[in-house]
């Protein structure tokens with residue numbers, strides 16, 4: 001009751017109410033003066049009365065006009081507020097206002113619907129309580145960046161709905177400041193992009209599957225390399241993730257690993273399956289396989305990075321081309337070589353050595369690891385060898401890996 005009373009007290013007096021108060025006061029003052037004039041000054045009665053009535057009518061008309069103008073402005077203000085309210089309430093995107101502690105001050109129906117709640121249930125709750133734990137550092141980082149730029153665009157977050165379902169949203173965040181530039185709240189526009197992400201992922205999976213089918217077809221020509229591309233892709237992805245590379249880099253590496261040897265399609269089966277050492281001419285043909293597929297990929301939009309990873313997946317880390325195991329095409333060394341190429345190089349060696357080749361039996365896991373350790377820092381990127389060995393040492397890998 002007391003709270004309701006306080007709310008009523010704070011409510012500002014409307015212009016219509018004010019109009020009648022002033023109108024009444026003016027009428028009282030004018031009639032009061034008239035009475036004083038008639039009774040105490042004894043001037044000619046009728047003339048004075050008529051002229052005073054006319055004067056009163058004019059004054060009242062002016063007051064009326066003045067209040068009509070004020071009332072119209074108030075009406076226009078109300079209409080403008082109503083339009084803004086409708087804009088926010090009927091927006092297809094979720095709109096939410098947070099205080100500086102991240103508590104929800106206001107939210108529209110679209111935002112409530114994204115999370116599966118009633119709008120009123122959200123008021124006063126912490127926005128972060130809906131964010132998945134893994135994305136909380138991202139939220140913190142975003143708020144820090146916001147203090148410098150006052151605007152943050154397209155931040156992707158995973159949120160939990162009322163049914164404990166994980167959804168992906170994209171949000172734009174703005175910092176609100178008062179007239180002195182002091183921050184007092186955040187506003188956020190939120191779009192549910194779960195379906196878009198699922199479709200995109202499905203498309204990428206379908207594309208990878210198509211690429212792998214092509215790789216499988218190519219591998220049919222050389223039975224010893226059956227399943228090689230798929231194993232290299234999975235292991236290269238595991239290494240890239242363990243190195244905390246960003247999602248786009250991991251996607252490019254997956255794609256490049258799936259396609260890395262498909263350029264061998266231009267090499268004859270007799271060379272691929274040759275049980276003896278290759279001649280220098282045959283070796284030259286083998287060395288052309290990364291460039292062959294890299295060139296072909298140039299026809300596919302947005303594949304420049306994948307093409308570059310494939311082109312350099314046989315470079316030596318030290319860049320040497322005149323060694324027992326020369327790198328090719330011999331254009332880059334060290335960190336100049338794309339990280340994806342360095343990963344595929346190490347993983348490719350591991351899988352090739354532990355597989356049967358036409359000219360030798362499969363090497364043991366121990367021998368292969370020894371080769372990787374010996375070549376770390378010269379043939380291979382030392383850090384990547386270390387990461388691969390950590391992955392291979394994991395209990396679930398130890399059982400599945402070649403002995």
Ligand SMILES: [Fe+2]
Pocket residue numbers: 260261289313314348
């Ligand atoms: Fe290769």
